[in-house]
Ligand SMILES: Cc1cc2nc3c(=O)[nH]c(=O)nc-3n(C[C@H](O)[C@H](O)[C@H](O)COP(=O)(O)OP(=O)(O)OC[C@H]3O[C@@H](n4cnc5c(N)ncnc54)[C@H](O)[C@@H]3O)c2cc1C
Ligand code: SF4
Ligand code: SF4
């Protein structure tokens with residue numbers, strides 16, 4: 291499918307929301323790719339970090355379906371190296387929040403195997419409940 | 425029998441580390457024409473040159489061979505030294521035993537030494553037949569012709585005229601200014617451009633030393649450096665000038681050559697120059713050509729026709745990445761509610777403050793750059809549909825645009841090729857005038873006395889055009905500051921008793937240096953035009969053509985040494 295590009299998308303509500311929550315100007319990123327080159331967990335991601343910001347620039351909400359935004363460990367490697375001063379983990383956090391608010395990634399406690407609930411840090415489970423605060 | 429001195433240089437260990445220079449001296453010393461052979465550590469040093477000078481007197485030498493580095497390095501040095509000792513400088517030759525011997529045969533010292541001996545011997549044989557020549561002196565007409573009245577031509581004319589020399593400026597259109605007059609403004613300092621141009625035009629028109637011939641064309645050029653006779657359509661008599669600056673600039677790329685982008689078929693697909701005209705009027709000028717409506721979504725397509733050796737031109741037009749950033753920014757200033765998209769292959773914004781400007785277009789003006797060449801543009805309902813790709817996200821994309829602006833290449837002036845023939849100045853395969861050397865002589869053409877400025881030589885923007893124009897003017901002034909021009913005498917000549925006036929050489933000469941004399945019925949050479957290329961020598965069926973000090977006799981004797989006869 292051809293991605294439709296228009297002012298309603300590239301300057302639309304999704305882009306505005308991402309920019310507002312993350313505090314980042316999406317078009318500050320000139321797609322140099324340095325973030326993706328140095329990300330320590332990039333191997334586990336389905337989209338490169340730079341592709342995540344690219345899709346956000348284009349107003350493609352599908353980016354919320356990417357596992358990258360969840361795999362990002364907020365290690366700040368990319369922030370310290372980005373030539374344009376883009377804070378990518380803040381962007382990732384913004385995308386996670388939007389995704390939670392949309393209920394995209396709901397946590398079903400009952401579906402978790404009991405062995406897992408024992409091992410998983412409590413903080414993670416509490417974090418998972420943020421879905422209820424929309 | 426000549427008395428030739430051979431001076432073999434060690435060049436420190438550069439030569440002597442590989443070549444056994446003493447053996448070269450010993451072997452070459454046995455040549456019947458060699459009266460003296462010696463070596464020295466650095467022959468180009470003062471004591472080295474002194475050795476050469478003193479030996480000329482001491483051994484009564486009548487010719488000199490210096491076996492050393494490439495003649496490009498020190499031929500002039502040694503010819504000066506020889507002249508200072510009273511010998512004709514053209515009886516001094518350089519045998520290259522460094523670049524073409526010791527440096528390339530480092531691992532075979534024995535054979536390198538043998539090659540050094542042979543190379544030096546070829547030069548001994550040549551010097552034995554070298555004539556004592558005198559350089560020519562040409563007078564200089566201290567008036568310049570500038571062809572083209574764009575920013576390049578005006579700048580060159582002003583620089584020469586401000587130094588006090590008369591200039592004739594020939595412009596094919598009825599007015600001065602060239603393409604800059606059609607621009608909305610320039611990037612970096614937008615509003616300044618039109619005012620700047622107007623002031624320049626006034627300065628040119630008011631200048632007491634500049635004569636402007638507008639609506640005129642150069643039709644014929646005769647003569648040579650320092651002494652050209654130029655026919656201009658507007659004048660009855662030929663103009664006599666000493667130097668010519670070519671500043672014929674560029675012409676637009678026909679939109680019809682871009683059918684896949686709807687070029688010349690869709691009204692709302694325009695080229696960059698047309699969009700400049702629209703921007704000149706501000707928001708009011710931005711109405712779409714089809715219906716006058718102010719466009720909201722504008723797509724810019726970079727490299728439209730450039731960097732496309734298959735279907736367009738192979739070169740990068742150099743200015744359009746910056747021009748597009750400027751146009752997109754200006755569009756956003758006039759239509760803040762609009763959105764601009766730029767499709768690009770890569771962004772070429774080299775230059776002081778240039779990349780910062782492009783980054784600002786993205787950051788401050790929300791212009792969306794999409795990496796990928798557009799494949800086609802076609803008619804939509806009320807819009808034009810742009811099909812491209814964003815290779816960064818790997819997505820094919822579609823934009824329904826109100827207006828599409830194509831950054832098409834600058835083509836050389838449509839008259840460049842014919843003008844090049846008239847001036848006997850070479851143009852490259854794209855039609856831009858060829859510079860004499862791509863690095864070291866970028867403002868001179870290959871024809872002595874013809875200089876280049878601006879886009880006539882290749883795509884460039886206004887600051888670079890102005891720099892090159894001032895450079896060309898400096899070259900003209902350098903010529904005009906001399907009373908006479910010195911011309912190398914190693915040019916072609918005619919052995920009159922062999923010449924049958926067949927005219928083969930006249931046909932062959934690429935520089936128009938040869939003619940058949942109407943009365944004597946014999947070929948003649950205009951020494952000022954001859955570039956010693958040798959074409960006439962091979963063309964002549966009667967062996968009546970020769971180049972001074974490069975005669976067939978000399979070349980064949982040199983070859984005999986190498987094949988061991
Ligand atoms: C869309 C567009 C926008 C641009 N915007 C900018 C910008 O913002 N900033 C910038 O720095 N550069 C810009 N440029 C580049 C700029 O136009 C050139 O750098 C500049 O025009 C070069 O000047 P010139 O004198 O070499 O050539 P020209 O401006 O083309 O002038 C050549 C002159 O020679 C005349 N001529 C041609 N052939 C003959 C002949 N045979 N006999 C007599 N006269 C002849 C022509 O009529 C013309 O007057 C832009 C280019 C384009 C395509
Ligand atoms: S390093 Fe910064 S500018 Fe480069 S792609 Fe990543 S976010 Fe964009
Ligand atoms: S902050 Fe996230 S995206 Fe950036 S390098 Fe670390 S893990 Fe990768």
Ligand code: SF4
Nearest residue numbers: 730740741742744745
């Ligand atoms: S300057 Fe930019 S737009 Fe123009 S041809 Fe070169 S790369 Fe393409």
Ligand code: SF4
Nearest residue numbers: 923924926927929964
């Ligand atoms: S080609 Fe030779 S013979 Fe013929 S005109 Fe020229 S010099 Fe004379």
Ligand code: SF4
Nearest residue numbers: 933954955957958960
């Ligand atoms: S050497 Fe070349 S330039 Fe000189 S007269 Fe012969 S053909 Fe012409």
